[in-house]
Amino acid sequence: MALKRFTTSLGLAAFLILPIAGCTNSPVGKSFQGAFEADPQLKDNGSAIGATQTPQPSPVAQTDQAQLPANFPAEIPIYPNRSLLEVDANQPNQGVLTRWSSQDKSDQIVAFYLQELQKNGWTLDGQPIDKTQGTFEANRDGLQAIVTVQSNSQPGTSAGFSIQASRTQPTQSASPSASVPQPGSPEFIGPMPQVAAPTSNSSPVASEPQTFTDLDKAPKELSQYAKDLTQLGVLSLSSNNKSGTSKTLFEPNKTITRREYARWLVAANNRIYTSRPARQIRLGVETSQPAFQDVSRTDPDFPAIQGLAEAGLISSSLSGDSTTVLFRPNAPLSREDLILWKLPIDTRQTLPSATIDAVKQTWGFQDAARIDSKALRAVLADFQNGDQANIRRAFGYTTLFQPKRTVTRAEAAAVLWYFGFQGDGLSATEALKGGARSNP
Incomplete structure (x- = not known):
């Protein structure tokens, strides 16, 4: 008997649904469809499941491959769509150096830091002229941030950027004025x-x-x-x-x-x-x-x-x-400027043209593509100096040049x-x- 009543109810439900579904343009049909559609307010709400949210700067990205130190200054803005590649904390008196990559265009990163470092109390002591690459130097309450953005103008390449964070350390002295960095000191900023x-x-x-x-x-x-x-x-x-x-x-x-x-x-x-x-x-x-x-x-x-x-x-x-x-x-x-400034004095002649492949074949550098095009010529010329090559003398045998280090x-x-x-x-x-x- 119970089975008979259930079958009768199911048939009645099907009888009611079919006419409505067949008349979707009718007021009743639209009302019925509206009952099963997603709330349009939920579509516009960034917290809805599957919605795309605007990325916001944060000290640590959950997908970072490296671990950002806990004492990294939270005041320094970090580009939202990025991955942390490397942390170099062995920077005596120079704080910590972090290296990042992003799939976004480098001009977006430059624009981000141009905006972020011009507010919240930061003072810009230097900024790129080129909108696709360059270095920012910013200071705020004794904290210095040096942000260097590398261009990724070639299709399919990632943009890279580094952040050098350090705090001014007062010099111990009996003189009251000695705590302020003086001209000639590496910590002095004009x-x-x-x-x-x-x-x-x-x-x-x-x-x-x-x-x-x-x-x-x-x-x-x-x-x-x-x-x-x-x-x-x-x-x-x-x-x-x-x-x-x-x-x-x-x-x-x-x-x-x-x-x-x-x-x-x-x-x-x-x-x-x-x-x-x-x-x-x-x-x-x-x-x-x-x-x-x-x-x-x-x-x-x-x-x-x-x-x-x-x-x-x-x-x-x-x-x-x-x-x-x-x-x-x-x-x-940086390492690439170290070599770029020195080689013309060594060779006393115009540096040769160079390609990434040529540097890979000679030096065997795995990161040759990260070397600036101007510095690439100096790096290749340095290889031709044999055992007196500057790179060999300073860094020994290495398959990584780390040009921005x-x-x-x-x-x-x-x-x-x-x-x-x-x-x-x-x-x-x-x-x-x-x-x-x-x-x-």
């Missing part, structure tokens, strides 16, 4: 105080050998290079050699800034080739039109930086690169220990002995 303009005979080369008490803290493969250059008096830690102060700590594993490397590069070349004036780099003079907007004539490192630009050894408007108007003197030096002071010293190409050159050791010609 503006520079108004001082007398350097004269044409000013030199970044120290006149006497230096004394450092911590050179033994450098990797043993690099310590001798730093010791030789110290004896030559070229590894000055202050831009002002007349300050009357002396530093006994070299901090060989500390990240070197772009201004320090420019100063040492000119000093090392000119001191090693002290008896060969034709190979020396002429310093910029106070009457020169500054090649960079952020390195004025009053900057203590203006002679060296301006001299490199006027010699065409670093890219600037003087060499025809109208987009390079900032030098970013206090930013960390920062450089330590000891690594920079290893590169600057020798100048020359394919047998025609001099080392710091030979310069100390009187400048005998080297035969690598």
